Amino acid sequence: MSTPEQWPLWEVFVRSKNGLSHKHSGSLHAPDAEMALKNARDVYTRRSEGTSIWVVPSSAIVASAPDEKEVLFTPSDDKVYRHPTFYEIPDEVGHM
Amino acid sequence: MKWDICDPSVQYLLHLGDDALILGHRLSEWCGHGPVLEEDIALSNIALDLVGLARQYYQLAAERVGGGCTEDDLAYWRSDREFRNHVLVEQPNGDFADTMARQLFFDAFHYLQLEALQNSGDAQVAAIARKALKETTYHAEHSADWVVRLGDGTEESRRRMAAALERFLPFTAELFTPAEVDRVAFERGWGPDVASLKGPWDHLVLEVLQKATLERPEVPHKLLRGKSGIHSESLGFLLAEMQSLPRAYPDATW
Amino acid sequence: MAPTVDLEARFLDYVAAENKVEPKDWMPDAYRKTLVRQISQHAHSEIVGMLPEANWITRAPSLRAKLILLAKVQDEGGHGLYLYSAAETLGTSRDQMVDDLLTGKAKYSSIFNYPTLTWADMGAVGWLVDGAAIQNQVMLCRTSYGPYSRAMVRICKEESFHQRQGYEIMMHLARGTQEQKAMAQDALNRWWWPSLMMFGPSDDKSPNSAQSMAWRIKRKSNDDLRQEFIDKTVPQAEFIGLTIPDPDLKWNEERGHYDFGAIDWTEFFAVVAGNGPCNTERLEARRKAHADGAWVREAATAYAAKHSARRAAPSPAASKAHAA
Numbered sequence: 001m002s003t004p005e006q007w008p009l010w011e012v013f014v015r016s017k018n019g020l021s022h023k024h025s026g027s028l029h030a031p032d033a034e035m036a037l038k039n040a041r042d043v044y045t046r047r048s049e050g051t052s053i054w055v056v057p058s059s060a061i062v063a064s065a066p067d068e069k070e071v072l073f074t075p076s077d078d079k080v081y082r083h084p085t086f087y088e089i090p091d092e093v094g095h096m
Numbered sequence: 097m098k099w100d101i102c103d104p105s106v107q108y109l110l111h112l113g114d115d116a117l118i119l120g121h122r123l124s125e126w127c128g129h130g131p132v133l134e135e136d137i138a139l140s141n142i143a144l145d146l147v148g149l150a151r152q153y154y155q156l157a158a159e160r161v162g163g164g165c166t167e168d169d170l171a172y173w174r175s176d177r178e179f180r181n182h183v184l185v186e187q188p189n190g191d192f193a194d195t196m197a198r199q200l201f202f203d204a205f206h207y208l209q210l211e212a213l214q215n216s217g218d219a220q221v222a223a224i225a226r227k228a229l230k231e232t233t234y235h236a237e238h239s240a241d242w243v244v245r246l247g248d249g250t251e252e253s254r255r256r257m258a259a260a261l262e263r264f265l266p267f268t269a270e271l272f273t274p275a276e277v278d279r280v281a282f283e284r285g286w287g288p289d290v291a292s293l294k295g296p297w298d299h300l301v302l303e304v305l306q307k308a309t310l311e312r313p314e315v316p317h318k319l320l321r322g323k324s325g326i327h328s329e330s331l332g333f334l335l336a337e338m339q340s341l342p343r344a345y346p347d348a349t350w
Numbered sequence: 351m352a353p354t355v356d357l358e359a360r361f362l363d364y365v366a367a368e369n370k371v372e373p374k375d376w377m378p379d380a381y382r383k384t385l386v387r388q389i390s391q392h393a394h395s396e397i398v399g400m401l402p403e404a405n406w407i408t409r410a411p412s413l414r415a416k417l418i419l420l421a422k423v424q425d426e427g428g429h430g431l432y433l434y435s436a437a438e439t440l441g442t443s444r445d446q447m448v449d450d451l452l453t454g455k456a457k458y459s460s461i462f463n464y465p466t467l468t469w470a471d472m473g474a475v476g477w478l479v480d481g482a483a484i485q486n487q488v489m490l491c492r493t494s495y496g497p498y499s500r501a502m503v504r505i506c507k508e509e510s511f512h513q514r515q516g517y518e519i520m521m522h523l524a525r526g527t528q529e530q531k532a533m534a535q536d537a538l539n540r541w542w543w544p545s546l547m548m549f550g551p552s553d554d555k556s557p558n559s560a561q562s563m564a565w566r567i568k569r570k571s572n573d574d575l576r577q578e579f580i581d582k583t584v585p586q587a588e589f590i591g592l593t594i595p596d597p598d599l600k601w602n603e604e605r606g607h608y609d610f611g612a613i614d615w616t617e618f619f620a621v622v623a624g625n626g627p628c629n630t631e632r633l634e635a636r637r638k639a640h641a642d643g644a645w646v647r648e649a650a651t652a653y654a655a656k657h658s659a660r661r662a663a664p665s666p667a668a669s670k671a672h673a674a
Contacts, residue, residue: 004648006445007132009438026501027435028134029444031650032657035241039134042141043428065374121408124416127423128404129635131643133397133431140424144417151413168412192646248656249649256645341411341469348527350411350469350519 008057010036012044015052022054030055097174099165104280105218106157107180108287110170111277111323112213112221113153114181117171118331119202120146121338122189131192138238142199145231152224172342176331180277183322184267186331190260193246193253197260198267199239204300205271207232208293217285240304247308254310261305262313269317272297275324365494365566372496373439381565382440384558385495387456388567389437390447394458396430397451398632402466403475411469418515419472425512429505436497452637459483460618461544463626470523470530470537476516478538478545478583484509485579486549494566517586524590531591538587539595546610547618549576580608 007029013022025044030036036055045053101110123143130136154167161170185202189195210232213225246257272294274282281287305312322328341350358378364371371377403423410416434444450456461479466472487509490502523534550572553559562568570578580599587594598611620626 004651005644006443007647007651009435026432026504027438028431029132030134031245031647032654035245035650038238038241039138042138043134043431046137046141046424046428063374117413124407124420127407127420128400128427129639129642131639131646133427133434135643135646136400137424137427137431140420140427144420144424147413147417147420151417154413171413172411191642245650245653246646249653250645252645253649253652337408340409345527345529348411348530350415350522350526 007031008059010040010055011058011061012036012040013054013056014040014044017051022052027058097178099161099163099169099173101157101161101170101174101178103160104277104284105286106160107277108218108281109153109157109160109221110174110178111180113150113157113170114179115185115202115206116146116153117150118179118181118334119185119198120144120150121334122185122187123195123199125189126195139195142235142238145228145235149224149228149231152228156220156224168342172339176327176335177325179325179327179331179335180323181327181331182267182270183318183320183328184264184270186322186328186334187264187267188330190263191256192242193256193260194263196239196242196246197257197264199235200243200301200304201264201268201271203232203236203239204297204304205268205293207236207300208296209288209290212288212293216287221286236300240307243304243310244308247305247310257308258310258313261310262315265313266315266318267320268297270320270322273320275321277323362564366564368566369494370496370499371494380561381567384562384565384567385498386437386440386442386447388562389433389440389498390442390450391457391459393430393433393437393447394451394456395462396426396433398458398462398636399479400426400430401632401635402462402464402628403472405466406469406472409469410472415472415519422476422512422515425508429501429508432501432504433498436495436501439497448640452633452640454624454633457622459548460621460626461548462632463621463629464540464544465628467540468533468537470520470533471541473516473519473523473534474537474541476512476514477520477586478516478541479548480509480512480516481583482545482548482579484513485575485582489569489575492566492569498567520592521590524592534590535592538592542595543613543617544621546576546580546613547615549573549579551615551618577607580610584608 008031009027010030011027012025014025015022025040028036028039028043030039033055037053040053040055101107120143123139123146126139127136127143130139150171151167154170158165158167158170182202184198187194187198207229210225210229214222214229216222216225243257246253248254272291274290278287278290282289302312320326322331342348357376361376361378361381371381400423403419403426407416407420407423410419434447437447438444447456451458461482466475484506487502487506491499491506493499493502520534520538523530525531550556550559553571553573556572559568559571563571584594584599596611598609600609601607602609621629624630
């Protein structure tokens with residue numbers, strides 16, 4: 001969301017040299033596409049890293065949503081024994 | 097000034113360098129205080145380009161002065177009467193619209209000046225101009241972008257932008273009024289006849305103003321002679337600040 | 351749905367195994383909150399940190415020094431921007447973060463509430479303050495939150511010249527005239543202790559430290575980072591003939607580290623509480639820039655709204671060609 005004072009967010013992709021693909025560099029705020037491109041040049045290529053810049057409104061990016069259990073935690077799913085709560089220790093034993 | 101800087105080619109280089117240094121210095125005053133972080137960074141970039149350009153002109157001038165004169169001698173040890181910049185560039189920043197108006201007027205002039213200087217009979221000046229033209233094209237786009245957005249933005253920004261144009265337009269006549277330094281440079285084939293840049297400049301500026309839906313204000317021209325060393329009162333303060341350290345510690349090197 | 355406590359414990363395992371957390375991954379609320387607080391604080395420090403150095407841009411004693419200082423302060427603006435962006439991936443807008451700074455709700459590094467009084471302070475700030483910051487930032491390159499870690503990698507790459515330029519200024523001064531040498535020593539005297547405070551209170555007095563370490567946000571303790579910094583910096587001071595203002599500073603053969611005197615934490619907490627020499631001026635300057643810029647930001651938004659129709663997306667084929 002943007003208010004009149006807060007400009008929308010843009011994602012910046014820079015091709016650092018010909019032969020490589022554009023790579024996500026970061027993001028910035030700009031009022032419109034033209035200014036986003038120019039700001040991207042100033043912010044992300046201050047050391048002349050770029051030969052080509054893309055800017056995309058962050059709101060236009062459609063991202064896959066990782067399932068909260070299955071993606072992030074898959075490695076431990078099949079190793080539940082590595083997890084402290086796998087073991088039932090009576091409360092009386094205290095912190096372990 | 098202990099160095100002899102009367103040589104006409106040195107004078108011309110100082111004129112070119114002083115515009116870049118003084119305007120770069122003014123823009124650097126914005127650093128940390130810009131209207132939005134992205135713009136702070138953009139203004140600093142332009143200031144960096146300009147101070148960098150000034151160094152190239154001064155280095156060349158210092159070489160021609162000889163005897164161990166350095167770029168810093170030229171920047172820090174001349175008095176305001178020895179500076180050869182246009183009065184426009186030394187004007188205080190004002191608000192963001194003021195800074196953009198001053199920038200638009202100078203950038204358009206600077207672009208045309210550098211375009212002509214690419215063919216300078218002074219090969220070293222031509223080399224500097226070729227490199228700087230690319231940067232200046234970007235500066236001109238930047239100031240045009242902002243003048244258009246402020247002119248065609250909100251009521252407040254439009255009012256401020258119009259006021260800024262009115263404030264700075266009177267300073268622009270000096271850009272196209274040849275002073276001694278321009279006349280000599282033109283005669284010797286180093287630089288353009290500045291009067292001839294007026295037409296193309298009008299065209300560039302008018303194009304931006306039209307996009308900004310702004311009128312070109314009808315204002316009288318100021319009688320200015322910065323290029324001959326007669327400046328506005330603000331340059332003295334700018335230099336007092338800029339030159340303070342080397343002058344307080346004359347034996348020191350930094 | 352697994353109970354939250356289970357998820358949180360699994361999360362700990364996940365980061366303990368050196369896995370990175372990305373914006374859309376599940377994370378404990380407290381982890382998210384801690385990150386937003388820490389990253390935005392870090393961003394604010396970059397932005398407020400521009401001010402004490404910008405104070406000398408117009409008075410830099412050579413054109414070379416002017417360019418370097420301007421580029422450095424500009425970098426700090428860029429770093430603030432990278433960090434705000436990283437924090438925004440956690441769902442807090444930059445507007446909100448800036449608002450928190452301007453209303454005094456959010457903190458920034460208290461080192462920037464000290465004044466820069468002489469040119470030597472540009473040396474001391476680069477050498478000591480950036481030096482201390484880099485110590486912390488190098489560690490944060492391996493922090494568990496992906497966007498933060500990536501911002502840090504970029505920042506560290508760019509920062510490498512900052513400390514060197516500061517040390518170079520000190521070196522020139524220390525080898526210059528008597529007055530210059532005195533200027534350098536005076537700057538070291540004023541900046542040394544505040545720089546040590548930058549690492550934060552001792553670990554036993556820093557309740558959030560252990561949790562941050564468990565989450566792999568932080569990788570080293572405040573005390574360890576501080577010790578590393580001192581061990582590195584003392585020989586650098588000796589090399590240029592300056593004296594660290596600590597009578598208790600002594601190499602401890604057994605520990606393999608320098609022992610150093612007690613830090614005056616009452617000063618630290620007074621500055622954090624807002625009573626440092628420049629707290630008021632720094633916040634005032636940020637508030638003024640923000641308020642003065644409001645009409646500019648609004649104007650650009652209004653212009654974009656008027657012209658958005660013209661910038662409507664071109665046909666798919668055309669846009670594909672354009673993008674390539």
